Amino acid sequence: MKPNVLITKPIPAEVESFIAEHCRYTMWNESGPMPLEQYHRLLAEADGLLTTTSDRITKEKLDHAPRLKVISNIGVGYNNFDLDEMKKRGIIGTNTPGVLDETVADLIFGLMLAAARRIAELDAYVRAGRWSEADGANLFGIDVHHRTLGIIGMGRIGEAVARRGKWGFGMNVLYHNRNRKPEAEAELGAQYRPMDRLLAESDFIVLMTPLTPDTHRLIGENEFKLMKNTAVFVNASRGETVDEQALYEALRDRRIYAAGLDVFEREPLSGSHPLASLPNAVLLPHIGSATGRTRADMAMLAAENLVAALEGRRPPNIVTS
Numbered sequence: 001m002k003p004n005v006l007i008t009k010p011i012p013a014e015v016e017s018f019i020a021e022h023c024r025y026t027m028w029n030e031s032g033p034m035p036l037e038q039y040h041r042l043l044a045e046a047d048g049l050l051t052t053t054s055d056r057i058t059k060e061k062l063d064h065a066p067r068l069k070v071i072s073n074i075g076v077g078y079n080n081f082d083l084d085e086m087k088k089r090g091i092i093g094t095n096t097p098g099v100l101d102e103t104v105a106d107l108i109f110g111l112m113l114a115a116a117r118r119i120a121e122l123d124a125y126v127r128a129g130r131w132s133e134a135d136g137a138n139l140f141g142i143d144v145h146h147r148t149l150g151i152i153g154m155g156r157i158g159e160a161v162a163r164r165g166k167w168g169f170g171m172n173v174l175y176h177n178r179n180r181k182p183e184a185e186a187e188l189g190a191q192y193r194p195m196d197r198l199l200a201e202s203d204f205i206v207l208m209t210p211l212t213p214d215t216h217r218l219i220g221e222n223e224f225k226l227m228k229n230t231a232v233f234v235n236a237s238r239g240e241t242v243d244e245q246a247l248y249e250a251l252r253d254r255r256i257y258a259a260g261l262d263v264f265e266r267e268p269l270s271g272s273h274p275l276a277s278l279p280n281a282v283l284l285p286h287i288g289s290a291t292g293r294t295r296a297d298m299a300m301l302a303a304e305n306l307v308a309a310l311e312g313r314r315p316p317n318i319v320t321s
């Protein structure tokens with residue numbers, strides 16, 4: 001009999017057909033998450049789980065999944081996994097690196113431009129019929145081109161951001177990373193900096209590090225104090241890499257110029273969150289990879305990982321730590 005798969009979110013038809021060739025499956029087709037009781041009931045029968053990075057894989061869920069062999073994330077991050085518990089139970093975890101790099105880098109540049117040139121703020125003036133009020137010096141923005149771009153977390157997405165900065169906008173690129181990146185240094189002239197120097201020298205600071213115990217609240221009050229008061233801070237990694245209260249205070253007190261945020265400590269962000277009251281914060285609903293083509297590619301890669309594991313082959317993208 002074909003293995004049984006639980007899919008927690010609607011997926012493109014071609015991905016569904018691929019899964020149907022290899023597996024029996026149940027798919028949650030509603031908007032919003034599946035009720036927990038139903039999720040637990042379906043997990044009891046599941047050999048494989050195809051899910052997204054917003055789905056926290058808790059010990060409780062795993063306790064309801066005695067047959068589970070693989071959890072395949074549609075996403076590159078996997079901080080939603082409890083890897084220790086999964087390992088104890090022999091459950092493989094997989095993710096979707098590579099296919100989303102350029103799309104997320106585009107979005108990061110969008111956030112940099114929107115925050116620096118006050119795009120959302122000025123859009124609101126036009127919609128409110130206040131065009132003529134919107135050209136005063138108090139609403140001027142700051143330049144992006146030829147400024148200094150500091151990237152924290154120089155993985156594939158960080159490098160894609162660096163290429164845009166260097167070749168598209170003539171920016172000077174600094175980076176901080178666990179390991180030096182000789183190729184990025186040679187190709188882009190990217191210069192390594194210790195964290196404190198990167199924060200002090202950069203005009204645009206892009207945080208792209210994965211969330212781990214080491215990067216939890218990596219950027220807090222002290223780090224914001226090191227930034228220029230003209231700095232633009234962009235986070236498209238995970239909300240928990242930043243102390244959100246410290247970020248709010250730095251923006252409110254104009255200790256930094258602006259922020260572009262795609263991720264938050266608690267998602268979805270409430271409309272009454274203090275950050276939502278600030279004109280110098282551009283807020284997006286965690287859409288870094290959200291183009292039709294890229295989300296379809298991610299779903300297909302996740303399905304390939306899933307099917308490989310269920311057929312006893314090594315999935316192309318196993319996560320280990």
Ligand code: DGY
Binds near residue numbers: 075077078237
């Ligand atoms: C990812 O792929 O990890 C994105 O942040 C979407 O969750």
